[in-house]
Every structure is written in structure tokens, then in C-alpha cells.
Amino acid sequence: xxxxxxxxxxxxxxxxxxxxxxxxxxxxxxxxxxxxxxxxxxxxxxxxxxxxxxxxxxxxxxxxxxxxxxxxxxxxxxxxxxxxxxxxxxxxxxxxxxxxxxxxxxxxxxxxxxxxxxxxxxxxxxxxxxxxxxxxxxxxxxxxxxxxxxxxxxxxxxxxxxxxxxxxxxxxxxxxxxxxxxxxxxxxxxxxxxxxxxxxxxxxxxxxxxxxxxxxxxxxxxxxxxxxxxxxxxxxxxxxxxxxxxxxxxxxxxxxxxxxxxxxxxxxxxxx
Numbered sequence: 001x002x003x004x005x006x007x008x009x010x011x012x013x014x015x016x017x018x019x020x021x022x023x024x025x026x027x028x029x030x031x032x033x034x035x036x037x038x039x040x041x042x043x044x045x046x047x048x049x050x051x052x053x054x055x056x057x058x059x060x061x062x063x064x065x066x067x068x069x070x071x072x073x074x075x076x077x078x079x080x081x082x083x084x085x086x087x088x089x090x091x092x093x094x095x096x097x098x099x100x101x102x103x104x105x106x107x108x109x110x111x112x113x114x115x116x117x118x119x120x121x122x123x124x125x126x127x128x129x130x131x132x133x134x135x136x137x138x139x140x141x142x143x144x145x146x147x148x149x150x151x152x153x154x155x156x157x158x159x160x161x162x163x164x165x166x167x168x169x170x171x172x173x174x175x176x177x178x179x180x181x182x183x184x185x186x187x188x189x190x191x192x193x194x195x196x197x198x199x200x201x202x203x204x205x206x207x208x209x210x211x212x213x214x215x216x217x218x219x220x221x222x223x224x225x226x227x228x229x230x231x232x233x234x235x236x237x238x239x240x241x242x243x244x245x246x247x248x249x250x251x252x253x254x255x256x257x258x259x260x261x262x263x264x265x266x267x268x269x270x271x272x
Contacts, residue, residue, distance in 0.1 A: 003203075004223055004233050004268050007255065008049025011264035014040065019265060021252055022070040022096055026052060029265060030067055037063040043075075043096060046255070049267065053099030058092060065092075068110045071160075073097060074135055076118065078110055091120050093138060103138035112157050117141070119154065130154065166251040168196035171206075182206055185222055185231055194244035198251055202227050202272055205256065207237055207247050216240045221249060221258055223268075233268065235260065 014031040017039075021027055025046045032039050039062065042054035058065060064083050068076040068091075077092040091105040108120030108131060118135050121128040130150040132142045144150035171178060171193060178197055183189070186208045197206035204224040209217045219241055223233035237247060239261055249258035256268045 003225065003271050004256070005271065007047060007267040007269050008044075009260075009264055009266045010042075010044060010049055012040075012042075012054075013263055015262050016259050016265055018067055019257070019259075020067055020070055020075075021046060022075070023072055024096055026096060027257075027265070028067065028070060028075055028096070032063070039063050039065060041067075041075075041077075041094075041099070043099060046252075046267075047269075052097065056094075056099045058094065058101055059104070069113060070096065071113050071135070072115050074102070076110055076113060091118060091133070091138070093118075093135070102136075105133065105138050105140075108133075112154065114157055119144070119157065164253045166198050168198055168247060168249065171195040171197060178204060178206070181224055181226065182208060182222075184229075185224060186210075191217070191244060196247050196249075198249075200272070203270070205249070205251070207249070209241075209244055212240065215242060217242070217244065219244075219247070221247075223256070223270075235266070238262070 014033050016029060017032045018030040019027050026043050027046050029042045041056045043052040044050060058077060061079060064080045065077055068078050073096045075094040075096050078088040079090045081087040081089045088109050091108055091110050093102040095102050108122055111119045111121050116135055118133045119130060120133060121130045127146050129146055130144040131140050132144055133140055144153055179192060181204050182195055189208060191209040195206050195208050197204060204226055207219055207221050209219050212218045219238040221235045221237050222231050225232045237260060254270045256270055258266055260266050
């Protein structure tokens with residue numbers, strides 16, 4: 001069996017700003033057109049790339065809206081207090097299966113969530129007041145009190161399980177074995193210390209940079225088979241970048257995901 005097989009690619013010509021994997025084996029994709037100041041949300045199947053819905057906008061807000069997170073069949077979005085400012089406002093709940101708006105709370109800001117509840121707060125000049133909401137309809141169920149009163153409860157909220165994820169490590173001074181394997185592919189490379197990698201018993205997945213002009217680098221992704229001693233996949237992550245930047249590749253379960261040239265989400269199945 002081939003050790004790596006392409007599953008799908010998703011490319012609508014817009015910058016992919018963020019992707020979020022859901023409990024329903026979907027991927028929510030946030031795309032932004034920086035020039036037109038427009039944002040669009042789409043939802044696809046994690047394995048096949050099949051569309052559930054695409055190019056959704058919400059509350060007639062064209063740009064200043066973003067993802068808080070997902071749980072169960074719900075996608076939670078936020079708006080911003082002011083354009084170009086990081087503070088969030090409002091709680092917006094969207095049905096992941098249809099992309100339809102379920103409910104909106106205009107008075108609270110999202111804090112956290114679990115499978116059944118959303119926790120939000122109202123901000124006054126000197127303090128916050130925290131609330132517990134039903135996730136399915138947004139009903140405010142209880143007032144949890146101020147920061148001190150609510151803290152024991154908020155700290156007890158169960159965190160999401162990230163055990164199926166593998167994220168990159170930046171190559172370090174002590175990663176001698178990884179550097180040796182990478183050098184077999186790249187040769188002598190002045191940008192070696194900017195490489196990021198994910199390693200398993202059989203594979204080393206890494207990126208590396210090469211200069212293509214005095215002002216530009218190319219950034220490539222390599223899946224290296226340590227058993228066979230050769231690359232089994234080479235893809236271009238970024239055809240032209242002025243400097244090394246943090247990369248966008250990770251593994252979930254047995255799938256490798258990466259963003260290519262800022263606009264294309266690509267997925268591969270790893271078969272070991």
C-alpha cells in the first residue's frame with residue numbers, strides 16, 4: 001500500500017485565514033479577501049473534502065467577524081468591538097450541518113464552551129460578570145458571578161482533547177538526527193534552523209527554505225521515509241516568501257494537512 005495518498009484540496013482563490021476541525025469530522029475554513037475586506041466561511045468533510053456549505057457570511061458583517069471554536073454540532077463566531085481592535089463582542093451560534101444561524105447574544109462575549117453549555121461574560125469598567133448559556137438555544141441559565149466567584153467553576157471546565165493532533169517542532173541545536181536526515185534532502189542549507197518538523201517511527205515530515213532570488217525564498221514540504229531512506233512526497237508550501245515564517249502543517253489522526261501558497265488547503269492520508 002502506498003504510504004501517502006492525496007485526499008483532497010480546497011482552493012477558492014482567497015487567503016485561508018484559519019481552519020478548525022470539528023467533532024463531526026468536518027473542517028471549517030475561514031477565508032479572507034484582504035483587499036475587499038470580505039470574509040467567508042465554508043465547511044467540508046475532513047476526509048473527502050465534500051462540501052457541507054460554503055461562502056457563508058453572517059449578520060451582514062463583511063469582514064470583522066471570526067471563529068471562537070466548535071463543539072458538537074455548533075460553530076461559535078464573534079464580532080469585534082472596533083475594527084482593527086482585538087477585543088471580541090457578541091456570541092454567534094451556527095449550525096455546522098447547514099451553516100444556518102441558530103442564535104445570537106448581543107450582550108455577552110464568549111469565554112469558553114463544552115458539549116452542552118457556553119460561558120460568556122459582560123464587561124464593565126472595572127470587572128466582568130460571567131454567565132452560563134444553553135448551547136442549543138442561547139438561553140441564559142445562570143449568573144456565575146464576578147471573576148472571583150466564578151473562577152473555581154470556570155477552571156473546572158473540561159478542556160478539549162488534542163491527543164489526535166501532532167504539531168510541528170522547530171529544529172533545535174540538539175536535534176542532530178533530524179538535521180542529518182533533512183540535510184540528505186536539502187544539502188548544505190543556511191536556513192536549516194528555520195525548519196519545522198513532525199516525526200514518527202517511520203516518517204520525518206519537515207519544511208525547508210531555498211533562496212530563489214536575493215529578496216525571495218521558496219518553502220517546501222517533504223515527507224521523508226526513514227525506512228526507505230528517501231522522500232515520498234515533496235510539495236511547495238510557499239512559492240515566494242521574503243523571509244521564513246511559521247508554517248501551516250499538522251497531523252490529525254493519520255491525515256496530514258497543510259496550506260499551500262496561503263490559498264489552498266491540502267490533505268493527505270498517511271498509511272503506515
